[in-house]
Amino acid sequence: MTVVRALARPLLSVIFVVQGANAIRNPEPLVPKAQPVTDRMVPMVKKVAPPQVSDRIPDTTANLVRLNGAVHVLGGLALASGKGRRLGAGLLAASLVPTTLAGHPFWLEKDKTVRNQQRINFMKNLGILGGLLLAAVDTEGKxxxxxxxxxxxxxxxxxxxxxxxxxxxxxxxxxxxxxxxxxxxxxxxxxx
Missing domain, CATH: 1.20.5 (Single alpha-helices involved in coiled-coils or other helix-helix interfaces)
Incomplete structure (x- = not known):
């Protein structure tokens, strides 16, 4: 592993581990923003997923936030440690999409200042998504x-x-x- 990879992976994953742990411990502040996304996505996923998967999807938004937090912690640790790094990066990338849609819907904001701040955060998440996609396909030169x-x-x-x-x-x-x-x-x- 190169020095760049040894530094980049933990730097990329730290936000997921910290925020994921916060979401597991205290999901309530995130529930109002997550609710519109989970209300649309959960029925869709339950419709297409096999019964053994759809039966295990949490019913409450708070538990879905906790589940997403757990994915962030586990994916972040996998990416940072290098054990299962590509899978971890892929999971983080997949979970970042609904997280970004729920957390930074700048198109819904009426206030110009809030809309600009949300747009910046949305674009930051897009940049992080790009880094995760690169990490997911990185074969370390092999x-x-x-x-x-x-x-x-x-x-x-x-x-x-x-x-x-x-x-x-x-x-x-x-x-x-x-x-x-x-x-x-x-x-x-x-x-x-």
Missing amino acids: PGVAWRATHGAKAAKRETKRGAKAAKREAKELAREAKHAAKLAKAELHLG
Whole structure:
């Protein structure tokens, strides 16, 4: 791991761990802002999710806020520690979308000053989302699964061609040797 990664991951995750822990301990201040988003999203998710998932979705907005906080804490710790960092970054990115929509709906604000402040916070979250997406796909310089699969298939094809060419050369050489052996046998018959 590079020094930049060792510094960047904890810096990117600290807001999620701290705010997630706060949401778990004290969700009530966040409930009024989360309510409009959860009222729209939960029925949609319950409709498309399999029964074993939809049955486990919390019924109250406070518990949904706590659940989101838990995702933030766990994802943040995974990202910061490097253990499950890509999954953690992906979870944080996915949970940041509804968090941002609930927390910073600048388009609903009438007061110009409040609207500008909400817009700035909204855009900050978009920047954090970009960082999380980069962290989610970061393979630390190692080839990703897709690259390895593609290049593995190409390498296998190359090796197969090489093997076929070698087998063809070998068969030609054996044919030459057999022809030469036949000539020698024929010559011995004529001498003897």
